[in-house]
Amino acid sequence: MIEVWKRNELEKLVRAHNIKASKSYGQNFLTDKNILDKIVAGAELTEADHVIEIGAGLGALTVLLARAAGSVTAVEIDGRLIPALKEATAGLPNVEIINADFLKISRVAGEGALDSDAARPATSYKIVANLPYNITTPIIAKLCESPPVLSVLMMQKEVAERLLSPPGKKTYGAISVLVQYYTEPELLFDVSREVFTPKPNVDSAVVRLRPRDLSADDPETAARMFRLVRAGFDMRRKTLRNSLARAGFPEAALLAALESAGIDPTRRAETLFPRDFYTIATHLTKSVGIH
Secondary structure, eight states, X not given: OOOTTSHHHHHHHHHHTTOOOOTTTTOOEEOOHHHHHHHHHHTTOOTTEEEEEEOOTTSHHHHHHHHHSSEEEEXXXXXXXXXXXXXXXXXXXXXXXXESOGGGOSOOSSXXXXXXXXXXXXXXXXXXXXXXXXXXXXHHHHHHTSSOOEEEEEEEHHHHHHHHOOTTSXXXXXXHHHHHHHEEEEEXXXXXXXXXXXXXXXXXXXXXXXXXXXXXXXXXXXXXXXXHHHHHHHTTTSOHHHHHHHTTOOHHHHHHHHXXXXXXXXXXXXXXXXXXXXXXXXXXXXXXXXX
C-alpha cells in the first residue's frame, strides 16, 4: 500500500511505471489528503458498505475508501494505470480492481453489482468518483437511472452548478431536472485546481447525490416524462406549447394536459420544477395514451 496523495510517492509511482496523464481520459491526479478525507467522510461509509469507485486512477482515494468501507471495487478504464493501481493497493484484501469502461458496465449497483461479480454480500452500495470532465454528464445520467444509491462525485465546478441550479437560471437544464428528480443534490465543498497533478484549467466541486424516495411514482410515467424534458430543453427559448407540439405531442391533448396540471402553456421548460414535468406526463399519458 502506497500513500499516493503524497507528491513524492506519486512521482515515484509514476516514474516506476512510466505513466503520463492522458488528456483523452481527463486524468488529473488529486494530491491533497485533506480533500481526499473529506470525500470519504461525505460518503458516510461503514463496514457494511461496498463502494464502487469510478476512475480510480493511481489509487489515492481507493486506499482511503478501503480503510473506511467493507469493500471497494475500483473501476479504471486506462489499462496503463492498472499495474500502478495494483501496486498502490497491495496489501488491501478488500479492494477489487476492474479494467473497464464504466459506461459499458450494465449493472451499477444492487444485488450482484458490476458484471464481474454476481454474488457480493454487501448490505449497502455507494458510488464515489473523481469524474473525468469529458464524460461527467453521461456517467451522472447512468447513475440516476440505475438502482438508487448514495453517490459522492467530484466534477467540474461548472457542472456542479448545473446540477444544483434552480429553475429560471441559464444553468438550469435537462441534466438539472434529471438529477433533482431522482436525487437530493448537495454541494459539499469546492476544490481548487491547485491540488491536482497535472493542474487542470478549471476548479472542481464535490457533490453528494442522495436518492429520493420515489416509491409512490410510476416508473413508466417517470421514463416518459424525460421525453417532455428533452423536448422542452431542446427548444428552451420556445413556450411549452410550441416546443412540445413540435416534438410530436398532439397539441389539443397537450393543452388539455397542461391545463389539468395547472401549467400555463406560455411558460418555458426552464421555469418548471421536476415535479411539474412529472405531473404533465401523468395527465398527458391519461389523455393520449402515450407508452
